[in-house]
Amino acid sequence: MYSYEYPRPSVTVDCVIFAWDSENSDLKVLLIERAHNPFAGSWAFPGGFVDMDEDLETAARRELEEETGMNDLFMEQLFTFGAPNRDPRGRVISVAYYALVSLAHHADQIKAASDAADTQWVSVKELSELELAFDHKEVMKIALERLRGKVRYQPIGFELLPxxxxxxxxxxxxxxxxxxxxxxxxxxxxxxxxxxxxxxxxxxxxxxxxxxxxxxxxxxxxxxxxxxxxxxxx
Amino acid sequence: MYSYEYPRPSVTVDCVIFAWDSENSDLKVLLIERAHNPFAGSWAFPGGFVDMDEDLETAARRELEEETGMNDLFMEQLFTFGAPNRDPRGRVISVAYYALVSLAHHADQIKAASDAADTQWVSVKELSELELAFDHKEVMKIALERLRGKVRYQPIGFELLPxxxxxxxxxxxxxxxxxxxxxxxxxxxxxxxxxxxxxxxxxxxxxxxxxxxxxxxxxxxxxxxxxxxxxxxx
DNA sequence: GCAAAAGTGTTTGCGCTACACCCATGA
DNA sequence: TCATGGGTGTAGCGCAAACACTTTTGC
Incomplete structure (x- = not known):
């Protein structure tokens, strides 16, 4: 048990992984079906709690590797989501990252891990049909805006290609x-x-x-x- | 006392307030001299701990009002800083915001508050001469980059003028x-x-x-x- | 009348856009 | 030989850059 004079929030990291599917000319994101509550059965971006001695980006990369087997991706901090009720378990602040990969190069690396019942690449065009956990719909929206804005002024489009x-x-x-x-x-x-x-x-x-x-x-x-x-x- | 099964970081918000000094044609930021340890005597951006039932941006605006008397500013999230050793008191993750104001319009609102021994507007050109608390030098660097990048593509320059x-x-x-x-x-x-x-x-x-x-x-x-x-x- | 900043047009060239056809390859 | 995508050049227009002098006002 850990005791503090004042209450503290939990801090998590979440990763929006964009992948370019060359064969279908389609932009996809990686989602994991939640095995446990809250939101069991809903889809969510990979993520998890930040360790106490771990940098935020390190945590994001670690969670990604644990849940998908992918590592060494282009990754940037996206936004920090901290609405008081965004997680029914209590106050959870999430630092979101986004990453860019080429699907052809990374799809085979994906493996299902302990707390992921299933994993799938979903076209961003079809995302509205899925039920996303937490505030991940909002996360997705911000991530897409960032990608669209950034792709014009920085050569990050190449990160999506082989x-x-x-x-x-x-x-x-x-x-x-x-x-x-x-x-x-x-x-x-x-x-x-x-x-x-x-x-x-x-x-x-x-x-x-x-x-x-x-x-x-x-x-x-x-x-x-x-x-x-x-x-x-x- | 609050007890948790796993350790948790503290979460703070910090605000980089940019102000345009029309008279001197100079861009300034607001710094507060820390009255208490850690970093007593060093200068820091206004900020403080996030309440448990409070949105992040709300916390940033509250701290700003408490410490400077300023409210209703243009404000956006900047970046979240979470290096494990950025605060000697323990793991403290800081969600930084930046705000834009016109100095003429807001300078008189400033008041020194409880945990601020002193408050000053510092020209960004002279910032390198000051000793900043925590990782606020890094925060400043990121804030300036953001301002420079954003001013070209969004009409936020006007927020700095009367x-x-x-x-x-x-x-x-x-x-x-x-x-x-x-x-x-x-x-x-x-x-x-x-x-x-x-x-x-x-x-x-x-x-x-x-x-x-x-x-x-x-x-x-x-x-x-x-x-x-x-x-x-x- | 002088100092200090406000306000105002034109020319030139570069860059962006629009646009259509031939080529190489495999089936 | 056909279907599929790969690869190439030019003309015209609009926008951006370069550039200097007159006007107003207070002292």
Whole structure:
């Protein structure tokens, strides 16, 4: 037992994992079906309590690894949710993070863990049909707004793609996330002009049409350019 | 006494109050000299513990009112700081907020309160000379980055000005916050084109040169335009 | 009349947009 | 040979940047 002079809230971390499904050109998030109450049977973002000697982001990464087996993702703090009644068990403040991965690269890493009866990737378009636990609907809304806002001004779209990708995939990703269509020629010109994507001597395989050239994001160049005052923008 | 099966962190809120000092064309933040340990004598952002039945933002506004007498400010969540050793008293997680005010409008509201031996507005340029408590140096850094980033894409600059202001003040504010000079004619054209600032039939008073026309930010029009897909940008 | 800041237009060039066809590949 | 997506160039327009002088006011 731990005793304190004043009452204290519990603190948890929750992770919104966005994954880009290249095959279906679809943005998905990872949900876990809650095995226990509260909200047993509802879907929730992976998360859990913060250890006392553990940094917040460390906690988020640990929970993620425990519940899904995924590690070493791009991850940023999203928002802290602290409405007094957001958890029926009592005062629970949740520090939410969001992460970006390529589905192809990570889907196979997923494993069900102790307190997860089931795990699924859900298209963000179909999310409204699911019942989410706690205030996770609100969390989702904030996460999507953040992703949409951030993708324009920072090259985080690449985090959703495999290391090597054709430019068409990048374009479709942007079109889906931003909810608009983009002109193919203009898009390519813009992206290539930045010098942030390097053409490789590799091509798509096993496609029943002309194979597209593959590119990769050049993080080193990006960081170099940022130092010189470069601002990424789509 | 309150007892729990597992240990729990304390949760605090801290507020970075940015104020625009029109007279000196200077961006300032509010600091409170700590009267008690830890960090007695150091300067810190106003803040305190979150009550158990209180929303996070409500807590931030309450602490602000208690310590400075200011209320009803523009305020947004900034970041949550949770490094295990950021507070020598134990595990304390701090949800930081930032607020924007006009110094002329609020400076007189400031009052010293119970746990504040002293209170001062410090120019952000002089902050490096002061010793800040806890991890508030880091908090300050993040707050400035946020302000600089956000001021370009959202009309929050107006929150730093009095209700009625000359365009030259707005320009100087942007120049200071963004750290660049702007062309007067281009700036005026750009601002006026958006229709977000309304010219008033009022003019500066008590200036020893031609009096500038005053303008005000038109929040209603802004919200209307946002609904139509308008994106503010400087 | 002088100091100090307010206010005002035009030109130029770059960047963004719009737009359609041929190519390579596998089935 | 057909279907599928890959890949490419140009013209025109609008917007942003560069730039300097006159006006008003108080002292």
């Amino acid at each position: 290391e090597k990708f054709p430019l068409s995939q990048l374009q479709i990703l942007y079109e889906q996330v931003l909810g608009m269509t983009l002109d193919k020629r203009n898009f390519r010109r813009k992206i290539l002009k930045t010098k942030l994507v390097l053409p490789l001597d590799e091509y798509q395989q096993n496609v029943s049409h002309r194979a597209a050239q593959l590119y990769k994001f050049d993080k080193d160049t990006y960081e170099q350019l940022v130092k010189e005052g470069f601002v990424f923008e789509i | 209700e009625k202001f000359p365009l030259s003040q707005l320009q100087i504010l942007y120049e200071q916050v963004l750290g660049m000079t702007l062309d007067k004619r281009n700036f005026r054209r750009k601002i006026l084109k958006t229709k977000l600032v309304l010219p008033l039939d009022e003019y500066q008073q008590n200036v020893s040169h031609r009096a500038a026309q005053l303008y005000k930010f038109d929040k209603d029009t802004y919200e209307q335009l946002v609904k139509e897909g308008f994106v503010f940008e400087i």
